[in-house]
Amino acid sequence: MASIGSWRVEPLDSSSSRYVKPVRLHYVQFDIQFDCFRCLEWGTIIVGMYQMPRQLRPAVVFASAKSFDLETGSIEVDPNISGFTLELCAGIIDKPGKTREEIAKEEILEETGYDVPVSSLHLIFSCRSGVGVTGSLQTNYFVVVNDNQRVNKGGGVGDEQIDIVE
Numbered sequence: 001m002a003s004i005g006s007w008r009v010e011p012l013d014s015s016s017s018r019y020v021k022p023v024r025l026h027y028v029q030f031d032i033q034f035d036c037f038r039c040l041e042w043g044t045i046i047v048g049m050y051q052m053p054r055q056l057r058p059a060v061v062f063a064s065a066k067s068f069d070l071e072t073g074s075i076e077v078d079p080n081i082s083g084f085t086l087e088l089c090a091g092i093i094d095k096p097g098k099t100r101e102e103i104a105k106e107e108i109l110e111e112t113g114y115d116v117p118v119s120s121l122h123l124i125f126s127c128r129s130g131v132g133v134t135g136s137l138q139t140n141y142f143v144v145v146n147d148n149q150r151v152n153k154g155g156g157v158g159d160e161q162i163d164i165v166e
Helices: 058-063 100-112
Strands: 020-027 032-039 042-047 052-056 067-069 074-076 084-086 089-092 122-129 136-143 162-165
Touching: 042 100, 052 089, 089 100, 100 136, 100 162
Parallel strands: 042 136
Antiparallel strands: 020 032, 042 089, 052 084, 052 162, 067 074, 122 136
């Protein structure tokens, strides 16, 4: 298991994030309230031959924390939780002017190194996920790949640290 290093935690000013917007939603009819997040849509792709990204997901570390203190920034992480997950190829839908399929194609290339035609993506279904907190729309695809479509080793872009597990 990989070491997760050290962490600190701090409150998030919702105006500083383009990814999540925390709100308290009041349902007037029954006088109840819910704490929710408005998040961007996202999609997943099952890449044929089962190319699965393995990457660090800090939210897994935070959700598994034994305790945390926002005032001091201290967080006691569970030493059994590395924060690395094995998951489907995925990405958020955040590129204006591009279709979900075009973004899925880009994610496949970035994460797995396969350059697939948009026409090879097969829609499986769309659904709402994280319904207790975000209700974000998730669109799921399947694509078959072959060795001729591999143009690089993948691994993500920017600060992403993605290993591909076959």
